[in-house]
Amino acid sequence: MMISEVLDMSKASSSVDRVYDRVRHMAANFEFKPDERINESALSLKLGASRTPLREALNRLVAEGFLTFQNGRGFFCRSLSPEKIVDLYEARQAIECEALRRSVTRASDEEIAAVVAYLDETEPRYNTSKSTVEVLEMDEDFHIRLAELSKNTELVRLLRNINDRIRYVRLVDLKMILAKKQIAKNKGAKLSAHRVILNALAARDGEGAVAAMRSHIERRREEATEAVRIAYSQLYVPAD
Amino acid sequence: MMISEVLDMSKASSSVDRVYDRVRHMAANFEFKPDERINESALSLKLGASRTPLREALNRLVAEGFLTFQNGRGFFCRSLSPEKIVDLYEARQAIECEALRRSVTRASDEEIAAVVAYLDETEPRYNTSKSTVEVLEMDEDFHIRLAELSKNTELVRLLRNINDRIRYVRLVDLKMILAKKQIAKNKGAKLSAHRVILNALAARDGEGAVAAMRSHIERRREEATEAVRIAYSQLYVPAD
DNA sequence: TCATACAGAATTGTATACAGCATCTTATGC
DNA sequence: GCATAAGATGCTGTATACAATTCTGTATGA
16 A cells, blocks of 8 residues: 555545635635626636536635625625625624633633744744735634634634635735834834733633733724725736 | 516526525424435435536535535535534624624614514514414524624624524424423513613613623523433424 | 617536446355 | 455536526617
């Protein structure tokens, strides 16, 4: 038996799965423009699969909120509006605060310590990294690990979905923040928002942790309208 | 031009949509047993459509959490476990409390009054109705109307999804409550939980409203484990 | 100039076919 | 009697075909 056969736990991922991953990534990053109609034949050709598995993937993505569907007219990229993004930020607050509330009683000291260790490890790169994509990935990863402490798989699932749907705007927002050099001001003296949340959780201070999380996300939510405006301008100008 | 053409806004719903509605209903009500494998050919025959639109509908339902999917083995009904149901109740708390928090500043007095009117109208039937299905529908409807006051379509969407996924267990739970005659005790003197939440919202008392909502749902969450046990026994005995 | 109607092209919606797995049955050896 | 292997069966995964619908571009009339 070959080593590759032993290591291959991927269940020989199907055509639908491959197509799904690709299209989801494309939709998340607005490689389809907002409200753009998706041509099934062209896309299936580009992805090297027939329309049948493509349409199955597209249907999944509609249910996940990445695409929309109109009878007889086919699939479209989701629209991009400040209202929609604000809605998602609020949903994120709901999910993450609830998760935190549950984590206070359900997460062991060891599990919390593991997230602290992750924060210790990644924090240096936070302020030095030139890649906004990398920074955002670390940020998302932290929030997911934190949410997982709640032991509630549904909350984690919802958070993953929401994160992926606001990723593009968050990326723009992050660039905006870096451009304004707000990071530099925050560096050093003040504890990072993540650290504050985690300290409160470790101290089993539910109210404090939730309050810190709420205001942490609230800050970004308030920037959403401007971030969407910038996102639009980025989407409709030649790539840099 | 015929009147029917003018009135027909239904866009001649497609085969996928019809199949989707039917299968979603079946899955919500556990007409498929937990973890049961779904035979596509048999089901497509039963629903009068070919496998192609059926599979598109099934893929949507996987993304919505009603079904699961395993590569090469096909589609299965979701499993039914106390842990999963508790997770969903907690997600519901997160969503509904967040919606309430937003409604405090966003709902007009008139909009709140409309929900009060709905409560006034339906409340008499609450304690008299023999149909648990009707009672649950009224309850769900109230919660949706309340959530809509937040003007956050994403929260409403999430709540709809969660409600549909816990409906079967809630129905069992409701029968359990009625059997114990807890309704009779609550009738009269005490304000209904819905009334308390709505009063707090009308008074713009966000903290009070959220606290009332949280404990309202919490009470049901605590019964989830027993309700799931009963649900299981109902599913695996001859229908009454 | 604008609106409308029509024909052709393009695209979607669904059925069907078939290859490839997974599962079940039966047979065989221990 | 039990475990295992081989063959048969049934189901899933995907491609393709074609019907039905929508879209596009052009021509016609007010």
